[in-house]
Amino acid sequence: METNVFDRRLWRQFWQIAKMYWLSEEKWRATRVLLLLLLLLFSFTALNVALNFVGRDFMTALSEKNLPDFNKTLLLYLGVFIIATPVSVFYSYVRGILGVNWRLWLTGHFLDRYFDGRAYYHIKDNREIDNPDQRITQDIAAFTSTSLGFLSMIFFSLVQLVSFIGILWGISVKLVLILIAYAAFGTTVTFFFGKKLVHLNFQQLRKEANLRYGLVHVRDNAESIAFYRGETREKGHIRIRLLDAMKNLRYLIGWQRNLEFFTKGYEYIIIVLPVVVMAPLYFAGQIKFGVVTQAEGAFVQVLGALSIIVSQFEQLTGFVAGITRLETFSDALAPKESEARGKTRIETREQPGLELQKVTLKTPDDHKTLTSDLSIKTEPGKGLLITGVSGIGKSSLMRAIAGLWETGDGVIVRPSLEEMLFLPQRPYMVIGSLRDQLLYPHTEKDMADKELHRALEKVNLGDLPERVGGLDAEFDWGQLLSLGEQQRLAFARLLLTKPGYALLDEATSALDEVNEANLYNDLKDMGVTWISVGHRPSLFKFHDHVLKLAENGEWTASPIRETAG
Numbered sequence: 001m002e003t004n005v006f007d008r009r010l011w012r013q014f015w016q017i018a019k020m021y022w023l024s025e026e027k028w029r030a031t032r033v034l035l036l037l038l039l040l041l042f043s044f045t046a047l048n049v050a051l052n053f054v055g056r057d058f059m060t061a062l063s064e065k066n067l068p069d070f071n072k073t074l075l076l077y078l079g080v081f082i083i084a085t086p087v088s089v090f091y092s093y094v095r096g097i098l099g100v101n102w103r104l105w106l107t108g109h110f111l112d113r114y115f116d117g118r119a120y121y122h123i124k125d126n127r128e129i130d131n132p133d134q135r136i137t138q139d140i141a142a143f144t145s146t147s148l149g150f151l152s153m154i155f156f157s158l159v160q161l162v163s164f165i166g167i168l169w170g171i172s173v174k175l176v177l178i179l180i181a182y183a184a185f186g187t188t189v190t191f192f193f194g195k196k197l198v199h200l201n202f203q204q205l206r207k208e209a210n211l212r213y214g215l216v217h218v219r220d221n222a223e224s225i226a227f228y229r230g231e232t233r234e235k236g237h238i239r240i241r242l243l244d245a246m247k248n249l250r251y252l253i254g255w256q257r258n259l260e261f262f263t264k265g266y267e268y269i270i271i272v273l274p275v276v277v278m279a280p281l282y283f284a285g286q287i288k289f290g291v292v293t294q295a296e297g298a299f300v301q302v303l304g305a306l307s308i309i310v311s312q313f314e315q316l317t318g319f320v321a322g323i324t325r326l327e328t329f330s331d332a333l334a335p336k337e338s339e340a341r342g343k344t345r346i347e348t349r350e351q352p353g354l355e356l357q358k359v360t361l362k363t364p365d366d367h368k369t370l371t372s373d374l375s376i377k378t379e380p381g382k383g384l385l386i387t388g389v390s391g392i393g394k395s396s397l398m399r400a401i402a403g404l405w406e407t408g409d410g411v412i413v414r415p416s417l418e419e420m421l422f423l424p425q426r427p428y429m430v431i432g433s434l435r436d437q438l439l440y441p442h443t444e445k446d447m448a449d450k451e452l453h454r455a456l457e458k459v460n461l462g463d464l465p466e467r468v469g470g471l472d473a474e475f476d477w478g479q480l481l482s483l484g485e486q487q488r489l490a491f492a493r494l495l496l497t498k499p500g501y502a503l504l505d506e507a508t509s510a511l512d513e514v515n516e517a518n519l520y521n522d523l524k525d526m527g528v529t530w531i532s533v534g535h536r537p538s539l540f541k542f543h544d545h546v547l548k549l550a551e552n553g554e555w556t557a558s559p560i561r562e563t564a565g
Contacts, residue, residue, distance in 0.1 A: 010320060010323060010324070013323050013324065013327040014147075014323050016327060016330070017106075017143065017323065017326050017327060017330060018147065020106060020109055021102050021105050021106055021109075024105065024109075026101070026105055029101075030098070030101065030102070033094060033097065033098045033101070034098060036094055037091065037094045037095055037098060037148075037152065038155055040087055040090055040091040040094060041091060041152060041155055041156050041159065042159055043087050044084065044087050044088060044091060044156075045156065045159040045160055047080055047083060047084045047087065048160070049167075050080055051077070051080055054073055054076045054077055054080060057069065057073045058070070058073040058074065058077060059289055059293040060288045060289055060291075061073055063288070063289040064288075095148055095152060098148060099144050099145050099148050102144040102147075102148070103140060103141055103144040103145075106140050106143075106144060107136060107137075107140050110135075110136050110140065110329075110330075110333070111136065113330075113333040113334075114132065114136065114333060118403075118404065119332075119333045120132070121404060122404075123332045123333070125364075126332055128328055128332065129328065129329055129332045130206055130209060130210065130213075131206075131209035131210070131212075131213055132329065134205075134209045134212075135325055135326060135329045139205075139322050139325050139326050139329075140326065142319070142322045143319075143322050143323065143326055146315065146319045146322070147319075149315075150316075150319065168295065168299060171278075171287075171291060171295045172277065172278065172281070172295060174277065175274060175277050175278065175295060175299060178273070178277060179299060182269075182273070186262075186266050189262055190259065190262065190263065196255050197252070197255050197256065197259070198320045198321060200248060200251055200252040200255060201252065201320070201321040202320075202321035202324060202325070203248050204245070204248050204249060204252055204321075205321055205322070205325060206325075207241070207244055207245035207248050208245055210241050210244075210245075211238070211241045211242055211245050214237060214238045214241050215238060218234050218238070273299070274295050274296045274299035274300075275296055277295075278291070278295050278296075344408065344409045345406045345407065345408070345409075346359060346361065346400060346405075346406050346407070346408045346409060346410055346411070346412060347410070347411045347412070348403055348406075348411075348412050348414065349411060349412070349413045349414075350414065350415065350416050351413050351414075351415070352415060353377070353378070353380070353413060353414075353415070354377070354378045354401070354413065354414050354415070354501060354529065354531075355375075355376070355377040355378070355412075355413040355414075356374050356375060356376050356377075356401075356410065356411075356412055356413075357375055357410055357411040357412075357413065358373045358374070358375055358409070358410040358411070359371060359373070359374045359375070359400070359408065359409070359410035359411070359412060360372050360373060360374070360408045360409045360410055360553070361374070361393065361396060361397060361400050361405065361407075361408045361410075362407045362408045363396070363405075363407065364405060364407050365407075366407055369408075369552075369553045370392070370393030370396050370397070370549075370553060371393060371397065371549065371553050371555055372552075372553030372554070372555075373410070374397075374410070374555055376545075376547055376557050378501075378529055378531065378545075379529070379544065379545075380529050381524075381527050381528070381529055382529060382543075382544040382545070383520075383523075383524075383529075383530045383531070383532065383542055383543035383544050383545075384530070384531045384532070384543060384544070384545045384546070384547060385531075385532050385533075385534065385539055385540065385542075385543035385545070385546045385547070385560070386531065386532065386533045386534075386546075386547045386548075386549065387533075387534070387535065387546060387547070387548050387549070388548055388549035388550065390535075392549045392550070392551070393549055394505075394533040394549060395505050395533060397533075397549075398422065398503055398505050398531075398533060400412060401414060401420075401503065401531075402417070402420075402422055402503075403417070414501075415500060415501060419499055419500040419501060420499055420500070420501040420502075420503060421493075421494050421497050421499040421501070421502050421503070422503045422505070423487075423490050423491070423494060423502065423503070423504045423505065423507035424505045424506075424507070425487075425505055425506040425507065425509055426483065426486070427486045427487060427489065427490035427493075427507075428440075429476075429477035429478040429481070429486060429489075430443075430477075432474060433471065433472045433473060433474050434464065434465060434468060434470070434471050434472070434473055434477075435452065435471040435472055437477060437489055437493065438452050438455065438456075438471075438489070438492055438493055438496055439493075439496065440493060442497070447496065449471060451496065452471060452496070453465065455492040455495045455496050456489075456492050458492065458495060458518075458522055459488040459489070459491050459492045459495070459515075459518075459519065460488060460515060460518070461485065461488050461489060461492065464485075464489075468480070477489075482510070483510040484510040484511050484512075484515075486510075487507055487508060487509075487510050487511055488511065488515065488519070490507065491507070491519045491522070494523075495522060495526070498526060498528075499528065500528065500529065501528065501529050501530070501531070502523060502528050502529070502530040502531075503530070503531045503532075504530060504531070504532045504533065504534075505532075505533045506533055506534050506535075507532070508520075508534070508536075508539075509534070509536075513538050516536075516538065516539075517538075517542070520542035521542075523542075524542075530543075540560055541560075543560055544559065544560055545557060545558065545559055545560060546558060546559075546560055
């Protein structure tokens with residue numbers, strides 16, 4: 001990534017993200033808070049100007065041993081301090097509130113887009129979008145807080161520049177010209193040495209996120225790793241990510257060191273440069289000592305305003321990296337209105353019934369054909385079993401029906417997704433209570449406890465509420481329950497939801513045949529139309545038709561009675 005801080009495209013990216021909030025329905029509220037923030041900054045600058053003049057008289061009175069003037073200016077100093085304290089405190093408070101409001105809105109906006117149209121599913125294999133969780137949390141937090149920081153700094157610098165350049169010009173035109181040349185020199189050299197930091201900061205964000213993801217992966221798969229005794233491999237894998245992050249960090253620190261060699265010297269020279277320029281006038285008796293200190297103070301303020309790139313370059317490079325990560329994430333979440341020429345999509349029509357009409361299903365990358373011209377229709381209240389060797393595309397067909405995979409051709413006629421419930425082999429255990437597990441995804445639904453208990457009894461989990469402490473007990477259910485218990489709990493969810501169509505992707509693979517038979521009999525009693533993916537011979541007796549997928553997109557469909565023999 002060769003982006004630099006003067007790249008117009010970068011700042012267009014910044015505005016694309018920033019305008020989401022500042023041109024939203026919150027714009028008037030946000031603008032009022034921003035104006036208050038800028039007013040406090042302006043007030044703070046005015047107080048700095050007052051301190052500059054008071055400081056001049058204070059130092060002159062001190063050098064001339066004028067006690068009455070010294071006491072007078074001391075009281076003025078204290079008065080300005082008393083006013084400046086609440087101004088400074090309220091500035092920090094208002095800036096914090098504005099940052100919270102902005103982050104809250106922007107995070108909510110990205111969350112809406114992340115879940116809208118199942119974007120979270122479609123971008124999971126996008127290699128350019130690593131760690132979306134970090135982008136939604138840390139990157140947005142850094143973007144809003146740093147944006148406000150730089151906005152405040154730029155406004156403050158402009159006001160400082162306008163306020164103090166006049167003071168400095170009135171004292172010494174020569175000093176103003178030296179200041180401008182010094183600031184231009186510093187900015188040029190800083191940019192030359194610091195542009196490499198943009199790329200290194202971007203890489204560091206990515207590598208740190210990858211390291212955290214590796215540790216989270218171990219936590220989420222702790223039992224499987226323990227069974228395989230895979231500690232050595234996992235530790236080695238995480239160590240590789242750690243070393244990769246530290247290697248980049250060493251480069252980053254090295255370039256920061258190179259930049260700091262210049263910036264530190266640049267800052268030290270500021271201490272004496274204005275005094276050196278003004279000293280001849282003081283020694284010649286043309287100005288008083290307080291004017292020297294006033295010129296020094298004004299010089300520092302103006303130079304700080306002109307040298308914002310020098311003083312903030314390191315923070316700016318990290319900010320640039322965050323902008324790029326958020327902009328690429330925003331692009332990935334945007335709906336793709338156009339596809340590559342010649343690339344077809346499977347059409348989905350919401351109508352009663354479930355039917356596939358000449359469906360050719362391909363993998364999302366368009367490289368492999370899973371089914372060709374598949375046509376099949378389910379009968380209401382009947383069961384369809386999909387079989388075939390592992391990896392042939394059985395689960396992929398389920399994804400196509402759910403609208404997750406669309407690459408291919410043909411038409412899928414199905415009811416709305418609200419009338420369908422999908423049960424994968426490993427059920428999704430939500431974060432929440434046992435009640436939430438049973439009602440998901442409609443956790444807001446009000447259902448009597450006795451109905452929940454009845455559903456649990458039907459799937460042979462009647463003792464579960466008592467075992468865990470009631471329906472409102474919260475646990476890590478994926479760790480607490482065995483896979484077989486999770487599958488039965490998912491069936492209880494199905495019994496309570498009462499969908500018109502149930503799609504079961506090896507949803508009883510961890511159950512014994514008795515429990516499996518009970519669950520399928522419950523489906524028949526409900527009058528549900530179901531489609532199952534599975535390999536077990538025992539499944540045939542619970543279905544009316546079988547669809548067998550074969551290599552090269554071939555398939556056969558027939559009634560079960562013709563296959564049973």
